[in-house]
Amino acid sequence: MTDAAGLPFRKPRRALQGVGFVYSSIEERACDLAAYIIENKATVRAAAAEFGVSKSTVHKDITERLRRVQPALYTQVRALLDRNKAERHIRGGLATRRKYRGET
Numbered sequence: 001m002t003d004a005a006g007l008p009f010r011k012p013r014r015a016l017q018g019v020g021f022v023y024s025s026i027e028e029r030a031c032d033l034a035a036y037i038i039e040n041k042a043t044v045r046a047a048a049a050e051f052g053v054s055k056s057t058v059h060k061d062i063t064e065r066l067r068r069v070q071p072a073l074y075t076q077v078r079a080l081l082d083r084n085k086a087e088r089h090i091r092g093g094l095a096t097r098r099k100y101r102g103e104t
Contacts, residue, residue, distance in 0.1 A: 038080060
């Protein structure tokens with residue numbers, strides 16, 4: 001991608017507090033979210049924080065838009081999100097243990 005002056009443009013990896021990166025295409029955002037989730041084995045919450053959008057937006061982008069735009073990528077992300085969902089109760093239990101042991 002290039003900016004108006006023709007210089008290489010790279011979107012910020014971290015959105016500013018309260019200001020997300022503005023995409024020209026929602027489908028592009030869905031693909032970028034999917035790539036981020038796969039590369040980092042991230043949760044929906046982590047992806048939302050990284051891109052400066054809500055968890056609902058990430059979920060809608062992945063489950064509806066990505067399925068329509070890139071079904072193969074959707075399948076990979078869906079497998080990872082299903083694994084995260086299956087492990088969610090374990091992560092919650094570990095966080096509770098750390099909290100009450102004072103290891104926060």
